[in-house]
Structures are given as structure tokens and as C-alpha cells.
Amino acid sequence: MTKTAGIIGGGIGGLAAAIALHKSGWQVTVHERQTTTPAVGTALGMWPAALRALDELGVGDRVREQGVPQRAGELRRPDGRRIVAMDMDRMERRLGDRIHLISRPALLTILREAAAEVCDLRFGTAVEGPELLQDLVVAADGVFSRTREDLFGEKARYAGSTAWRGTLDFPTETFAEIWGAGVKFGVTPQEGGRTNWFASAGAPEGDFHPGAELAALHEIFGGWRDPAVARVLGAIREDGILRHDIYVTPKLPSYLSGNVVLIGDAAHAMTPDLGRGACEALIDAVSLGKDGAIGYDQDRRRTTQRLARMAGAAAWMTRQRHAVPLRNAVLRAAL
Numbered sequence: 001m002t003k004t005a006g007i008i009g010g011g012i013g014g015l016a017a018a019i020a021l022h023k024s025g026w027q028v029t030v031h032e033r034q035t036t037t038p039a040v041g042t043a044l045g046m047w048p049a050a051l052r053a054l055d056e057l058g059v060g061d062r063v064r065e066q067g068v069p070q071r072a073g074e075l076r077r078p079d080g081r082r083i084v085a086m087d088m089d090r091m092e093r094r095l096g097d098r099i100h101l102i103s104r105p106a107l108l109t110i111l112r113e114a115a116a117e118v119c120d121l122r123f124g125t126a127v128e129g130p131e132l133l134q135d136l137v138v139a140a141d142g143v144f145s146r147t148r149e150d151l152f153g154e155k156a157r158y159a160g161s162t163a164w165r166g167t168l169d170f171p172t173e174t175f176a177e178i179w180g181a182g183v184k185f186g187v188t189p190q191e192g193g194r195t196n197w198f199a200s201a202g203a204p205e206g207d208f209h210p211g212a213e214l215a216a217l218h219e220i221f222g223g224w225r226d227p228a229v230a231r232v233l234g235a236i237r238e239d240g241i242l243r244h245d246i247y248v249t250p251k252l253p254s255y256l257s258g259n260v261v262l263i264g265d266a267a268h269a270m271t272p273d274l275g276r277g278a279c280e281a282l283i284d285a286v287s288l289g290k291d292g293a294i295g296y297d298q299d300r301r302r303t304t305q306r307l308a309r310m311a312g313a314a315a316w317m318t319r320q321r322h323a324v325p326l327r328n329a330v331l332r333a334a335l
């Protein structure tokens, strides 16, 4: 008899898991509480290992075609001087591919279209707990996973920093992060001739400024002379700003409980400083399809928890307000 899998969450991890499980012979239903895939969203960096996972799902080339390959990468000071440049050619030789930037809506659309061909996708259905009557339940319900709370009693924890993000209607060739004292600003291209930007800073939890986020950005970054920051900051409009506090998943003793398996941010949400969360959700999905729930837990828990620690360390470095020259020297040596 065909085994059945129910997936809670039709985000990046849930849709990818649906395709991966179908490939291994499962009959899959995805329950997503949103009614539609978001129409706007900022860029995600897809690392080579994630592109290989997308290849396994049969959509890697679509992501490469629609995305923007990362040709350069720099860390800069607020005055525009370079701290360090990344050698992307060397990275490609070492890792076998380039990082590709693709917007969240574009990636979700590609995954959704592929999943729709092989699974039962039920958008607009919120699941209240892991009570689905299926052989396997996959909780891909994100950093605020209700399933994780029910099974492990672990709520998401505030990471101490907040992020502003957005996209702008003009192209850029800049791939840079500009690091100040305790804050940073990033600029990259996005598909469709757009510019993707993001900023982060340490802040108390929930300290939002409705209607005045742009003023907050100007207060922090307004004095920076880096030309990319000045250009982007001058073009941002209040209604184009996405603002989120950053939360992480506490380290779990297992990603598996009975017939319920946690993947993606539900299992290991990390700070976005390495740009790896979505990548790891995709790799989780492929591992789950190939190795089964026990093999996935063994294969992926240690790796993802190590990455989460490294991302936390990178976030800590960003937040340092003192000894900035020392921090920059460490970055130069590390990169």
C-alpha cells in the first residue's frame, strides 16, 4: 500500500519535501495556512549545495535561469573602503557552482508549480497540531512552529537583532555588505533588473516604528558615505520596507518524535548572517526523501546545529560596537 505523508507548511521546506517524498513513492498532501504565494519579497542566496538539492528536485536549472549568479562579493566600511573582497571564482572552483540570488516569491512559485504536479496542495488550511492521520507528518511550519512547541515545548527565541529589507526598481552591480559598529547594510542585484537591500541592527524585541522605519534607517545609516548605501537609502520609501525581528530555534535533542519530523526553520531557524536558512530547508527536504525520517535526523541534525552556531557567531561579530578594527582584521583573515 502507498505510504501517506502530510506536510504542515507550504513554504520553501514544505514544498521541497513534498516533491522529494513523492519521488520516493509517498502520496503527499501539503497544508498551507496562507491562501496564496506572496507576490513580493526580497532575495535569498542559494548556495551550491542548495542548488544541487534543487537539481535533485528537478528545478535547479529554472532557479539558475531566473536567479542572478553572484559574480562578486565585498565587505566594506561605512566610508566605502573595502575590508575584504571574496574571490567568487575560487569559491566556484571549490564548491562547483556560484551562489545564485533569487527572490522568495520566484523560488516559491517554482517549487509550488513542481509540487502541484505531483501532490495534493491545500492552500488556505491551517493545521492546529500534528494530528494529521498520515503515516508520516512533516512539520515545515517555520520558526514559530506550533508543532515543535507541542512536541518539544520549545518556543522560538529572540536573537537580539532586527532586520529591514526591501527591493527597488533599478538594477545594481553591487554585491556588498557594509559593516559599521554594531550594524550592517547589504546591497545585491535581484532578478528582473531590481536591487535587493537589507539592514540589521541590535534592538530590543518588538521595538518597531510603524510609519517611521525609514526615519530609523536614516538615523542609523544616513551618515554613511558608501555610495551603494547612499543611493539605496535615497530611494527607499516607507511602504517598501519589510521589518522583522530575528528569531532562532533552540537546539533540539531530536528532529523526530514518533511519526512527526521537523524540517527547515521549525527544526533549526538560524540568524540570517550566513544566508543559509532556506538552503538548509531544501537540503533537509532532499535528505528526508532519500534517507527517511531516522536517516534524515542522523544526517542533518549535527550539520544544521553547527551552522546555526556559526550563524550566531557571525551575528555576534556584526553586533560588536567596540574593537571594530580588530573585528575587521579577523574578517580579513577568515575570508
Ligand SMILES: Cc1cc2nc3c(=O)[nH]c(=O)nc-3n(C[C@H](O)[C@H](O)[C@H](O)COP(=O)(O)OP(=O)(O)OC[C@H]3O[C@@H](n4cnc5c(N)ncnc54)[C@H](O)[C@@H]3O)c2cc1C
Pocket (backbone or CB within 6 Å): 008, 009, 010, 011, 012, 013, 014, 031, 032, 033, 034, 043, 044, 045, 046, 125, 126, 127, 128, 140, 141, 142, 143, 146, 163, 165, 198, 244, 246, 263, 264, 265, 266, 269, 272, 275, 276, 277, 278, 279, 280, 281
Ligand atoms: C532577514 C532574513 C534574510 C534571509 N536570507 C536568507 C538567504 O539569503 N538565504 C537563505 O538560504 N535563507 C535566508 N533566510 C532564511 C529563510 O528565509 C528561512 O530559513 C526559510 O524561509 C525557511 O523555510 P521554511 O519552509 O522552513 O519556513 P517558512 O519559510 O517560514 O515557511 C513556513 C510555512 O508554514 C506555514 N505555516 C505555519 N504554521 C502553519 C500551520 N499551523 N498550518 C499550515 N501552515 C502553516 C507558513 O504560512 C509558511 O508558509 C533569511 C531569513 C531572514 C529573516
